[in-house]
Every structure is written in C-alpha cells, then in structure tokens.
Amino acid sequence: xxxxxxxxxxxxxxxxxxxxxxxxxxxxxxxxxxxxxxxxxxxxxxxxxxxxxxxxxxxxxxxxxxxxxxxxxxxxxxxxxxxxxxxxxxxxxxxxxxxxxxxxxxxx
Ligand SMILES: [Zn+2]
Ligand SMILES: [Zn+2]
Numbered sequence: 001x002x003x004x005x006x007x008x009x010x011x012x013x014x015x016x017x018x019x020x021x022x023x024x025x026x027x028x029x030x031x032x033x034x035x036x037x038x039x040x041x042x043x044x045x046x047x048x049x050x051x052x053x054x055x056x057x058x059x060x061x062x063x064x065x066x067x068x069x070x071x072x073x074x075x076x077x078x079x080x081x082x083x084x085x086x087x088x089x090x091x092x093x094x095x096x097x098x099x100x101x102x103x104x105x106x107x108x
Contacts (some may be wrong), residue, residue, distance in 0.1 A: 016056055024090075026091070031059070031072065035087035036099075040076040044081065053079050062087070070096050094104045 011022045014032035022034055030046065031038035036059040043050035055078030065071040070087035087096060 026067060027088050027090065028086070029088050030085055031057075031074065031088075031091075033088060035059075036087075036091060036094075038072075038074045038083075040063050040078065040083075040087065046083075046085070051081075053081070055079065057081075057083065059095070059099055062096050063103075063104045064100075070100075072096070072099075073101060 011020060013020045013022045014035060014037060014083070016037040017032060017035040019032055019034040021029070023029075030042070038057040038059075040051050040053040040057050041049050042093065053076060055076055057074035059071045059072050060075040060082070063071050063073070071084050072087050073082060073084045074093075074103050075082050
C-alpha cells in the first residue's frame with residue numbers, strides 16, 4: 001500500500017493536501033482535483049510513468065486551452081521539469097481561476 005503515485009485508473013491520496021480521490025471512469029486524472037498538485041511520474045509521454053523523480057509538481061500557471069478547457073502547467077519542485085496538463089472536469093475551479101488571475105498575461 002505504499003504505492004501513492006497518481007494514477008489515472010486508481011484512487012489515490014494526494015501527498016500535498018491529503019485528499020483521497022476515487023477513480024471515476026471517463027476522467028483522465030494526473031493531479032489532485034483539490035489542490036491541483038501533481039507528481040513527477042511521466043518522463044516524455046503523458047502516462048508513460050517512466051520518470052524516476054517522483055517529486056511533487058506544483059501548479060505553476062493555468063491558461064485557457066481549446067474548447068474553453070483549462071491547461072495547468074505543472075512545475076516539478078525537485079528538478080524543475082515543466083509539464084502542461086489538461087484540467088479535469090471536477091478540478092477545483094476556484095483554484096484554477098485564482099491561478100489564472102495570478103498570471104493575467106496567460107489568459108487568452
Ligand atoms: Zn491535493
Ligand atoms: Zn522532477
């Protein structure tokens with residue numbers, strides 16, 4: 001049970017805020033829907049789980065993607081890797097908007 005990596009097909013407990021999130025079919029998830037933090041587990045391709053870093057990634061910026069979806073740019077707190085991720089449908093909207101407002105130049 002020490003496997004607390006964020007996976008798209010299992011429930012997981014966020015190591016940043018402690019929220020346990022159940023897997024829901026149809027939602028691709030690689031970050032916590034509450035605090036939006038992620039883990040550095042992918043190396044090159046989203047989902048490859050090839051990274052050895054496995055450190056916390058903070059939601060650095062949020063921008064608007066196509067079809068009014070949100071794109072969260074995660075930055076690894078350990079190695080500095082930047083990975084953009086699509087926000088999930090049930091992500092914490094207040095936090096998404098707060099991040100957009102913190103970086104007004106990125107909002108389109
Ligand atoms: Zn969290
Ligand atoms: Zn890293």
